[in-house]
Amino acid sequence: MRVGLFVTCLADLMRPSIGLATLKLLEQSGCEVVVPAAQTCCGQPGYNSGDRAGAQALARKVISEFDDCDYVVVPSGSCGGMIKTHYADLLSEFSDVKVKAEWLAARTWELTGFLVNVIGMKDVDANFNGTVTYHDSCAGLRELGVKQQPRELLSKIDGLTIKEMDGAEQCCGFGGTFAIKYGDISSRLADLKCDDVEKAEADALVLGDLGCMLNIEGRLRRRGDKHTKVLHIAEVLTGMSGRETE
Amino acid sequence: MHATSTQFKKVASQKLADPKLQATLANAKGRFVVARSDAVHDIDNFEEMREAAAQLRDHCLDNLDVYLEEWERKATAAGAIVHWAESAEQMNQLILDIARDNEVRKVIKSKSMLGEETGLNEYLENGGLEVRETDLGEYIVQQAKEHPSHIIAPATHKSKEDIAKLFAEKHDRPQLEDITELTHEAREILRPHFLDADMGISGANFLVAETGSTMIVTNEGNGRMTTTMPRVHVAITGIEKCIPTLEDLSLMLRVLTRSATGQPISNYLSVTTGPKRDGDTDGPEQFHVILVDVGRTRVLGSNLREALRCIRCGSCMNHCPVYQNVGGHAYGWVYPGPIGSVLTPAYVGVDKAIDLPNAATLCNQCGVACPVKIPLPDLMRKLREKQTELGLKSVWERAGLRTWTWVATRPVLYGLLTKVAVRFGKLAGGKDRLLHWLPFAGKEWTSERDLPAPSGKTFREIYAARARRDGEANVR
The missing domain is CATH 3.40.50.10700 (AF0625-like)
Incomplete structure (x- = not known):
């Protein structure tokens, strides 16, 4: 199964070991891990600060980057929650992108939820x-x-x-x-x-x-x-x- | 009530630095939370009741015109005199007119947050009436010339010692220590006022359309006396409080009292339908009800509509980590905590309460504890968007966010800048790998915290190097 890793900007900058450890866990679980090289931020800072347009631009970027993954795994409940529970609302004005956002949300998992509920890690x-x-x-x-x-x-x-x-x-x-x-x-x-x-x-x-x-x-x-x-x-x-x- | 919400940041800081208030808040913290949790776990279908209550409230709001008209018909038929008030001034004036028509001198009140909204006490006092709060907490804050800091526990910001001192001074009696004795003293002082008041003013927790009734929950019995003993009873209520049937009322009460105080039911439930009838032993000669808008219809037509589901239990503030630590007065208007952070900008003005929707971590401890499932963090976020639309956000915040988005949508530039930034960050972290001081907005972080320094390389560059080394095809 093809699993996209969304590292999150905070882990990318402040603590890359989290991204590397997540990568290792996914590889150990037998996933084919895809790491889009251009990934940056999920848009949450803008979304939560009232900058809807800025957040939409970043959400569109994330949606296109993980288009071809069976699952997307995020080592963060916050950024995972952003994609899974807020993207559809954030993009509600654009019905075509909203559909894609909902589809991405359905495939997105926080790391431990993925390991336990999808992989069934023993x-x-x-x-x-x-x-x-x-x-x-x-x-x-x-x-x-x-x-x-x-x-x-x-x-x-x-x-x-x-x-x-x-x-x-x-x-x-x-x-x-x-x-x-x-x-x-x-x-x-x-x-x-x-x-x-x-x-x-x-x-x-x-x-x-x-x-x-x-x-x-x-x-x-x-x-x-x-x-x-x-x-x-x-x-x-x-x-x-x-x-x-x- | 005049809103001072623009001062939130300053006042909140003062409250954090006030050791006496902090001790009182720490003492109160968790009491309601534990009580609610126990009450909710005592029954096995509370989540289903929450869902049903939320749906019922939405149904009421969707059909508000229908239910209000039905309520008015039934209430009038039962002998109540129904008034409608669009503004705070109109409501206050209506009550003053009713008082003058009936030669009222003394008014007793049971708790009404709507009365706080419209500044009713002050208005009536300026009109020459004597006004007595009879809810113990309201009585305390009235004596202290303060405002409530919580919607169901108005004096929760005051310690037992504060209250003992206040009573000794106001009642001109020796200072007491025991809470029961203090309560007895308040009762003794208040009792004669119940007996010689000409008018009782109450709020309403709900209006029941099928019977034309108003309904209040209280624990002290003061509500029952206020609504039955004086010869004129005036109930004031926001128009959003209308529900269809008594059956619906039973559902709402089950979620209300459990969420508010953790009680399966309050000590008193008073359902009032019309004035005293022939043959009744007690009850008022006249029963007036004022249905008040004061911003409700505006909110009904806005994207904050879900806030009107609110049944005023106070659970959101009890569960809010910010409220728990700064107390209710910092919010600067009638409703503190998460619901206040939505209602204050909605009723008073977005520009009059800029901090409130921002002064929340969006942790959603409020939303999951709300008996009618108001999505409070989502509503606060909508208000943040509104602030952006109206140009009320600070220049620095706008610039910071725009810059971040501009960079983060340009991955190559982002890669370069972050590479440089994390190297500087690592260097600045020094031997203990902590940043002890940051400039600009960062000062807010480092005044009482360190920031763990970045490790010196970004994940993206480490991963790219690894991929080059391994010749992996998965990098795009």
């Missing part, structure tokens, strides 16, 4: 010695229903124990441009999330969205926590953890 080829706690990112959870899938995959890893934290489903305060428009509110929400992370006393915080990762890790480090690792689920599932990977 074994995970990774080790992790320690405890992790999982943060449910808002769009993954509430737009795509991603909840059990990452936990199911993590539980297959030798040596890994999941310790649930309080408020795992509470927003971390990132919210895209919200984080740089209302910095103090955003930081406060991140701080409360850090309280829950620290109370869970896990070795690592694992999540499926880079926006939340940057926000929570950024606040953890500013608070002086240098030891709690903050990892993307794809990194944990491949053992390609952290920013060293290239």
Whole structure:
């Protein structure tokens, strides 16, 4: 099966290891992976900031880039949710493109949902010695229903124990441009999330969205926590953890 | 009520930095959330009821003219005097006229957010009437000369100590400590007002078309007394509150009280149909109902229509991470939290509340907790688009987004610029690979957070190099 990988601009720029780990997981699963070289951004920043025209231009670009894929996999609930639950609305004025948007939405999956619900992944080829706690990112959870899938995959890893934290489903305060428009509110929400992370006393915080990762890790480090690792689920599932990977 | 929503950003920052308020908010946080969650899980079909309630509300809005006319016919037949008011001024004046016609001096009120919208208390007081709020929370904020910070828990921003001090001062009695004692004192003070008030003003949670009734839910019993004890009762309500039948009312109540306070049913449910009849032992001699527009029909015809499904339970604010931390007053008008971020611009003006639809992470904790499934994040996004259309977005934001789109639709340029940017980013991250300071809007990020630095290469260039090396055909 031909699977398109949409890396997301944030992972492309800030943490390419997430893209590489996703690629590895898809290849391990026997997918023929296609990575459109011209891919950039899904258009969510514009869409959520009221710049509909700009978002439409980027959505059209994504739609054409993945035209010939059986599935499109995104290592982000946020960008995955954008394509799957918002593209049709974003392009509702253009009936021809809207049809294509709906078709793309039907084929698009967030990474862990794809691995569990489409691939039916049995074994995970990774080790992790320690405890992790999982943060449910808002769009993954509430737009795509991603909840059990990452936990199911993590539980297959030798040596890994999941310790649930309080408020795992509470927003971390990132919210895209919200984080740089209302910095103090955003930081406060991140701080409360850090309280829950620290109370869970896990070795690592694992999540499926880079926006939340940057926000929570950024606040953890500013608070002086240098030891709690903050990892993307794809990194944990491949053992390609952290920013060293290239 | 005069809106101060343009001050949101400044006021929210002050609220975050107010340790006393933060302690009070932290104490309240989660209480309603847990109560709702328990109440919802006590029954096995709450999601189906939400869906049915949402559909019912849409049906009501689609046929509002039909149901309002039916309601008016039935209410009039039952002896109610029905008035229609298009503006806040009209509603206030109608009530003042009714009061003057009946030589009213003292008015008692049970809670009405519509009354807050129209600034009713102030209007009546300026007209020479004495106005007493009788809902405990409303009574507290009235005594403190403040406004409600929550639609069902108006004084939730005040601590027990604040209230004890306020009561001691206003009631001229020794300061109490115990909540029960405080409540008893308020009851003792309020009771004589119930007995000698000439007019009672209530809101309405719903209008029931088939019976011509108004309906309120309360927990304190003050609503029952307000609607039955004074000789004149005036109910004020937004026109969107009309539902077809009593059967429909039972559905709405089941989702309303569970979503609001986590109660399977409120302590009091008062269904009022007409005034006192011959042979009735109590009830008002006159029963007036004012059906109020104040912006509703405008919203009905707009792309924010779904906001009119709202049944004022407060669940969206209880579940909102922003509301939980800045409290209700930061929003600057009657309705705080997510529904306020839609209704304030809709009723007061998009340009009068620029921050509100933007001051949300779009996490949708509100949307999934809404008993009538109002897609609050989608409505806030529509308002953001409206701001762009009206040229209300800041020049910097517009320029930033335009530049991003311009670059991101030009993959070669994007590739070059990002390559350079991530190398600088890595360099700036230094040994601990954290950016501690960013310029411009980035300051908002780094004032209380670091930014993990990029790793120095983009995924696209790593992948392209790998593909060249492996000679893979899959790169396009």
